[in-house]
Amino acid sequence: MAGLAATFGSGAMTNPITDLANADCILVIGSNFAENHPIVARWVMDARQRGGTLIVADPRYTPTAWASDIFLPLIPGSDISLLNAMMHVIVKEKLYNQQFVETRTTGFDDLCKTIEAYSPERAEKLTGVPAEKIVRAARAYANAAASSIVYCMGVTQHISGTQTVIACADLAMLCGHVGRPGTGVNPLRGQDNVQGACDMGALPNVYPAYQSVTDTANRDKFAAAWNISAEKLSLNVGLTLVEMTHAIERNEIHGMLIMGENPIVGDPNSNRVRRSLEKVDFLAVIDIFMTETAQLADVILPAASFAERRGTKTTTDRRVQWLERAIQPVGESRPDWRIISEIARRLDLQDAFDYNDEDEILDEIRKVAASYAGISSKRLQNTLGGIHWPCPTEDHPGTPILYVNGFNKPGGRGVMKSVEHIEPAEPTSAEYPLLLTSGRVVLHYNSGSMTRRSHALLSREPEMFVQINPETVKAYGLVADESAQVTTRRGSVQARVRVSRRIPPGVLFMPYHFPTMNQLTIDALDPIAKIPEYKVAACRIEPLGEKEKAV
Amino acid sequence: MTHVILMDIARCINCRSCEVACEREHAGFGNMTVQVFDERYAVPMSCRHCQDGPCIRVCPTNALHRETNDAVTIAPMKCIGCQLCMIACPFGIIKFDYLNKIARKCDLCVARTMQGLQPACVSTCSARALVYGEFDELKQTVERDRSRLLVVRSSGETGTLVRVPIVWSDPYR
Numbered sequence: 001m002a003g004l005a006a007t008f009g010s011g012a013m014t015n016p017i018t019d020l021a022n023a024d025c026i027l028v029i030g031s032n033f034a035e036n037h038p039i040v041a042r043w044v045m046d047a048r049q050r051g052g053t054l055i056v057a058d059p060r061y062t063p064t065a066w067a068s069d070i071f072l073p074l075i076p077g078s079d080i081s082l083l084n085a086m087m088h089v090i091v092k093e094k095l096y097n098q099q100f101v102e103t104r105t106t107g108f109d110d111l112c113k114t115i116e117a118y119s120p121e122r123a124e125k126l127t128g129v130p131a132e133k134i135v136r137a138a139r140a141y142a143n144a145a146a147s148s149i150v151y152c153m154g155v156t157q158h159i160s161g162t163q164t165v166i167a168c169a170d171l172a173m174l175c176g177h178v179g180r181p182g183t184g185v186n187p188l189r190g191q192d193n194v195q196g197a198c199d200m201g202a203l204p205n206v207y208p209a210y211q212s213v214t215d216t217a218n219r220d221k222f223a224a225a226w227n228i229s230a231e232k233l234s235l236n237v238g239l240t241l242v243e244m245t246h247a248i249e250r251n252e253i254h255g256m257l258i259m260g261e262n263p264i265v266g267d268p269n270s271n272r273v274r275r276s277l278e279k280v281d282f283l284a285v286i287d288i289f290m291t292e293t294a295q296l297a298d299v300i301l302p303a304a305s306f307a308e309r310r311g312t313k314t315t316t317d318r319r320v321q322w323l324e325r326a327i328q329p330v331g332e333s334r335p336d337w338r339i340i341s342e343i344a345r346r347l348d349l350q351d352a353f354d355y356n357d358e359d360e361i362l363d364e365i366r367k368v369a370a371s372y373a374g375i376s377s378k379r380l381q382n383t384l385g386g387i388h389w390p391c392p393t394e395d396h397p398g399t400p401i402l403y404v405n406g407f408n409k410p411g412g413r414g415v416m417k418s419v420e421h422i423e424p425a426e427p428t429s430a431e432y433p434l435l436l437t438s439g440r441v442v443l444h445y446n447s448g449s450m451t452r453r454s455h456a457l458l459s460r461e462p463e464m465f466v467q468i469n470p471e472t473v474k475a476y477g478l479v480a481d482e483s484a485q486v487t488t489r490r491g492s493v494q495a496r497v498r499v500s501r502r503i504p505p506g507v508l509f510m511p512y513h514f515p516t517m518n519q520l521t522i523d524a525l526d527p528i529a530k531i532p533e534y535k536v537a538a539c540r541i542e543p544l545g546e547k548e549k550a551v
Numbered sequence: 552m553t554h555v556i557l558m559d560i561a562r563c564i565n566c567r568s569c570e571v572a573c574e575r576e577h578a579g580f581g582n583m584t585v586q587v588f589d590e591r592y593a594v595p596m597s598c599r600h601c602q603d604g605p606c607i608r609v610c611p612t613n614a615l616h617r618e619t620n621d622a623v624t625i626a627p628m629k630c631i632g633c634q635l636c637m638i639a640c641p642f643g644i645i646k647f648d649y650l651n652k653i654a655r656k657c658d659l660c661v662a663r664t665m666q667g668l669q670p671a672c673v674s675t676c677s678a679r680a681l682v683y684g685e686f687d688e689l690k691q692t693v694e695r696d697r698s699r700l701l702v703v704r705s706s707g708e709t710g711t712l713v714r715v716p717i718v719w720s721d722p723y724r
Contacts, residue, residue, distance in 0.1 A: 034564035034565070034566065034678075035564075038564060038566040038568065038677035039677045041564045041566075042677055045561075045562045045678050045679065046679075049562075061590070061591070063564045063565050063566075064564070066564070066591055066592065066593075067561075067562075067564075442565070442566045442567065456570075456571045456574050456575070457571065460567060500590060502591075
């Protein structure tokens, strides 16, 4: 998000998911969409079937990589070197789009200076990818008529996350693969409405539609829209999730309201998260299930599930869609907006939360967020497939492809920024010689608070496992399908050994849907986007032997 | 005019949605299994509904029969659980339901296809690796598409219509 905002001017997928079918070359870096966004595979496979090239950069040979024409098995955390080396080849072989670079971007000369040092041969040492493959990938990406970049958490969940995103944007601008069908830089968002949540300002630094909270003009605008005095709105940037945990330790936070989130399972270094949430004076949790986090709460407010709610969702490709409820909320549960409005009423803020239904909330969104101005609930309910923001007026068709005529930057020019390789926060050592990376499996969703309740899903993926290369299994005296103990500086966890040739030696992979995994991960943050480095931690592993269930 | 499910191994991503959808449609007993070979190919496996089904021929009680939608199905009240069909099946697809002591297999979602819907596994397939249609039409479509290195294995007799990717090299090299 921050990376794309710095280069393009706003942080979202530039093209719709369906548009991937029009690409002649797709570079997938740090995304295992076959497992984590299976629906995306439909259009990627269409592109491939038309004759398009699929390049997949991933430490593991994932189901996404199965379909690849060029597979780049890189060392976790070396994405920047790989992208810089690709740009090095493209500039050296003059494969870049000179006209696009000259008329639509700035910063080309600085970029050239930086990438000069990233020859494919040097990148081979940094990334572990053969130089010849980097050259082939660079040529395929640059020479295709329309090339798209797809990235996801494998890029962002590093301390170098923002910088890597900038490198992706640089590569796209260098080749002019932006603003046309089948091109673009496409971050796949993790949840069905996470793009919508960000659009609505569920971030510590912005109001809806990314309007900064530190700007007094914005404050006055929102104070007027919400019928409250301007002094009640803070001009200070708030804290992100992981920062909150740390602030509790410093006695700066005394009460918390958590909605639809299960930080004890989902957040890195979860032992520390648990200590913090136990320490906090008051904890209220709004959720549909009794999650691990809800068990610590003083008050639990039952939320309504997706089938019991109506309103909009904004998917990863900025597509705003209306969802009608199928049933009335069961029992005491209520839609989240009603719960929040009721809390607000008891805080004497009823004037700001004076809504009768979801349509009125959307009306307010249209007033305060220019990109949603033309998306009325009536129009949306009659538009199958939704409307892509920005949509400034009622008669505007929406904007499926961004930056057709220019970027949201001064002069419409995208900003190329040079970035350097950044080492992960926790390098391997003699005591912790292995590299642990985390991710997801297709059968579970995030912290598993929903999917671990489904028999059909849990029976197929019942327990914590650790995916290991046969060489590593041998070197550490492990036995296939038996339990092992994985230890990092933060915790120690049991998991079933799953031997796989599709992961390089020295690297372990564990899914984080089970309650224990995140005791291992590190809570080092990307300095800009504040995303924790889930993807790299130093660890060691010992055999346990007994065959009992790991979790 | 036989209706079949095309299994496109070149597109399957092993998401196993078809398995779960089949279970949901058939009251918890799924007839679809995705097998992974060489940690590299995923093959969705279910009944091919052969033209001349060996399972039908060996069934001593005529529990196995052909429905009007071309599906080979088992009448549960007639099945005596002898498991001969499981031995006869050339694809090893038929499963035994130990709770009810009867054989179970894909029924091409008769209840759905009669209403003009697609089988549950096909309609849920996110990568469109499963396609439901008329055998000859599907065969023509997949044979026309020669953009990738693919081979089409087809046999009207055994209802087989599978598209297989050819991969020459080791992905790490």
